[in-house]
Amino acid sequence: MDSFSTLIRTASHEQHVEAETSTFMSDLLGGRLGVDAYARYTEQLWFVYEALEAGAERLASDPVAGPFIRPELFRLPALERDLAHLRGPRWRAGLSALPATRAYADRVRECAGRWPGGYVAHHYTRYLGDLSGGQIIRDKAEKTWGFARKGDGVRFYVFEEISNPAAFKRSYRELLDAVHADDLEKQRIVAECKRAFALNTAVFGALGEEFPLSA
DSSP, X not given: OXXXXXXXXXXXXXXXXXXXXXXXXXXXXXXXXXXXXXXXXXXXXXXXXXXXXXXXXXXXXXTTTGGGOOGGGOOHHHHHHHHHHHHOTTXXXXXXXXXXXXXXXXXXXXXXXXXXXXXXXXXXXXXXXXXXXXXXXXXXXXHHHOOOTTSTTSGGGOOTTOSOHHHHHHHHHHHHHTOSOOHHHHHXXXXXXXXXXXXXXXXXXXXXXXXXXXX
């Protein structure tokens, strides 16, 4: 019998690949889009992480979601520094969510408020993705737009308080394996995980429409 962390990873593999290979992401990482597209993407991330982290403290004592609330993962302060660097000190004034981003953030907020298992699904898809694939984005962004290595503009991808990402990911998977949920709830968490990837892919689709490559 596969462990739950293996189950969740294999079940969402297709959606994961779809998100990673979206046209917008491919164009962004291929250096075919300007820094403005990168800044717009960073703005969208702000809405999602605001939804994830605003409800985190309230969930810290929850038996299901509580073990996953790790302050060393929190991304909002780093995102805000990046946005100040990318958009200037008045970045908040120009901040706007795409409809797809609003739908994503609303779903995260709904799970944070009502369904801890669903929150875990979103937590997993975001933070473990940032620790893994996020490093590829950071490297490309530094090279493409000249950001200082691990500096302003890419701080979102730098986990200052996690010295050993591989060990951290292992311990995170152990938390998943020990999650306080029966088989039915685990199936629901896996389904929500797939939904999280689909919501994320929809954001990439909307960004792709906003930043089409001229034919």
